[in-house]
Amino acid sequence: MKRRILLVDDELAILLTLKAILEMNGFEVDTAASASEAERKLSASTYEMVITDMKMEHDTAGYDVLRAAKAQAYNPATAILTAYHSLASDWRSKGAQSLLVKPVNTQDLLRQIEALLITHQDQKARASKPNGLKQPLTEERNRSGSAKKAV
Numbered sequence: 001m002k003r004r005i006l007l008v009d010d011e012l013a014i015l016l017t018l019k020a021i022l023e024m025n026g027f028e029v030d031t032a033a034s035a036s037e038a039e040r041k042l043s044a045s046t047y048e049m050v051i052t053d054m055k056m057e058h059d060t061a062g063y064d065v066l067r068a069a070k071a072q073a074y075n076p077a078t079a080i081l082t083a084y085h086s087l088a089s090d091w092r093s094k095g096a097q098s099l100l101v102k103p104v105n106t107q108d109l110l111r112q113i114e115a116l117l118i119t120h121q122d123q124k125a126r127a128s129k130p131n132g133l134k135q136p137l138t139e140e141r142n143r144s145g146s147a148k149k150a151v
Contacts, residue, residue, distance in 0.1 A: 002028040008052035035061040039068040054082040066095040077120035
C-alpha cells in the first residue's frame with residue numbers, strides 16, 4: 001500500500017514537480033493549491049504526511065494547514081516547505097515536525113521525508129501503548145535463532 005501525502009503549495013510548478021518526484025518514489029500524492037483547499041482535503045481523506053508551503057493566501061497560511069492537520073484524528077506527520085527560512089523560525093511551536101527549505105535536492109528531500117515518517121510512526125506507536133512505554137519482552141531471538149532473555 002502506498003503512503004499518502006498531501007502536498008500544499010500555491011506555485012503550480014513546484015506542486016507538480018514535487019508531486020511527480022514523490023510519485024516516482026512510491027508515494028500517493030494529493031495536492032492543494034491553498035490552505036483552504038488543504039483544510040477541506042484533510043477533512044475528507046486520510047494522509048500519513050502533510051507537506052505545506054508557508055506563504056500562500058497570506059504569509060503564514062502554512063500554519064493554518066498545520067493546525068488543520070493536527071486537528072485530524074489520524075494525526076499525520078507534518079512538514080513546512082519554504083524558501084523563507086527566517087519566516088518559519090517558530091515552525092516547531094506551530095506544529096511542524098520538520099522544516100524543508102526550498103530549493104531542496106531530490107535525494108535530501110526523500111531522505112528527510114522517510115526519516116520523518118519513520119519517526120512519526122514510532123511516536124504514534126509509543127503513544128498507543130499504556131503509559132507510552134513498550135511492553136517488555138521476556139524473550140527475543142537473536143540472529144542465530146537461539147532465545148535470549150531481554151533485560
